[in-house]
Amino acid sequence: MEELAARLRAFARARDWEQFHTPKNLAMALAGEAGELVAEFQWLTPDESASLDPATLDRVRGELGDVTAYLVRLADVLGIDLVEAARAKLAENERRYDPALYRGSARKAPKLPPDRRGDR
Structure with missing residues (x-):
């Protein structure tokens, strides 16, 4: 987890994005990405959600990556393990x-x- 946090920190620093990575902004971005994840499941039945087709699974994987990145970045900025x-x-x-x-x-x-x- 620390290696991922360090990579995300370096990514933001290299782009001078740390100024935008306030807890408020990161929490809002996290909520937005969580919403995009939810949207992938919105109209699926429980059975469909448990057996995603490859294209949907790929989109879900990407959204999970986004959610994880923002969650890890937010925790890092706040100093939370x-x-x-x-x-x-x-x-x-x-x-x-x-x-x-x-x-x-x-x-x-x-x-x-x-x-x-x-x-x-």
């Missing part, structure tokens, strides 16, 4: 979603108070 953030979030969700209570269920669990999250 994405892998650690994901680990902390997974640990919180493991506490929130007891398998005995949530197995096979799509219902949301209540948010844990900050003192019970363990990641803050």
Whole structure:
């Protein structure tokens, strides 16, 4: 992940784009790219979305690349370790979603108070 962040940082620096890579702009670009990813699935059935034709899969791959690049760049600009953030979030969700209570269920669990999250 750090190697990708360093390459993205160098890419922006070489083009003098760091001035545009504010957290706000990167978050907005990330949302836009996520929207483009969603658009690839918008009118597909669940079965169609699970077995994409090669052309659609190629477009989805590109959109995932865009989403990943903006996400990694945003985290880099903010000084957030994405892998650690994901680990902390997974640990919180493991506490929130007891398998005995949530197995096979799509219902949301209540948010844990900050003192019970363990990641803050």
